[in-house]
Amino acid sequence: MKVLKNLYDKSKIWFAVAWIVAYCVLLSVGDALSALIGIEKSVTLTIGVLLSTILLLFLNKNGLFADYGLCAPKSSAKSMLYYIPIIVMLTANLWYGVTLNYGALETAFYILAMLCVGFLEEVIFRGLLFEAMRKDSVKAAIIVSSVTFGIGHIINLINGSGADLLPNLLQVVYATAAGFMFVMMYYKSKSLLVCIAAHGLFNALSAFANEASASNEMRILTATLLTVITGSYALYLALSMKKTTD
Numbered sequence: 001m002k003v004l005k006n007l008y009d010k011s012k013i014w015f016a017v018a019w020i021v022a023y024c025v026l027l028s029v030g031d032a033l034s035a036l037i038g039i040e041k042s043v044t045l046t047i048g049v050l051l052s053t054i055l056l057l058f059l060n061k062n063g064l065f066a067d068y069g070l071c072a073p074k075s076s077a078k079s080m081l082y083y084i085p086i087i088v089m090l091t092a093n094l095w096y097g098v099t100l101n102y103g104a105l106e107t108a109f110y111i112l113a114m115l116c117v118g119f120l121e122e123v124i125f126r127g128l129l130f131e132a133m134r135k136d137s138v139k140a141a142i143i144v145s146s147v148t149f150g151i152g153h154i155i156n157l158i159n160g161s162g163a164d165l166l167p168n169l170l171q172v173v174y175a176t177a178a179g180f181m182f183v184m185m186y187y188k189s190k191s192l193l194v195c196i197a198a199h200g201l202f203n204a205l206s207a208f209a210n211e212a213s214a215s216n217e218m219r220i221l222t223a224t225l226l227t228v229i230t231g232s233y234a235l236y237l238a239l240s241m242k243k244t245t246d
Contacts, residue, residue: 039105099212115204129148
């Protein structure tokens, strides 16, 4: 913890970057090792729990929960459109139908690992990175937080997701739009709790997605709809904040 605190005090941006690198590398290694031993997400879950615990302990020890959105939302549900766009987004992984992709144990590992991913990505990208940059420029912080989150999903082009190039590229586009939405939700509400829950559940529901039945055309349509839904919601939140400050 002392090493983390020293890095944090020295440079909050480099602290965020260090977490991004550690997260990307270690979870990729976890996925590879899980595949090697033949139990989906088993090692990934262990690494995710370890990273989540370290990050939570660090934030708690230094009294930083509220600073990074681990607190109740400051905006009313009404001003957030009752989070209806989020609810619609959560159904997207089930649009092709529902199936059980893994056995009971692997499904449990997968869901728990995805919940850890939701927590880590929101706290790292929307919390640590955004907050480290917003003091210099809120706009730059929003852009960087959104774009880096989207670019992070380009790993699917390397690992392969079963889809062709265009659907994979569209996933990067809608991940960027989702990043924009999540950062605007955080910026408006001063809380990451809904973002963490929505992100984790969205990822977890992919355990039941019937991806094999989806054509490239269906994948493209899904990516387009998700981009429109998340991007429009982000723009609404941005405009609603602008009106209150005018």
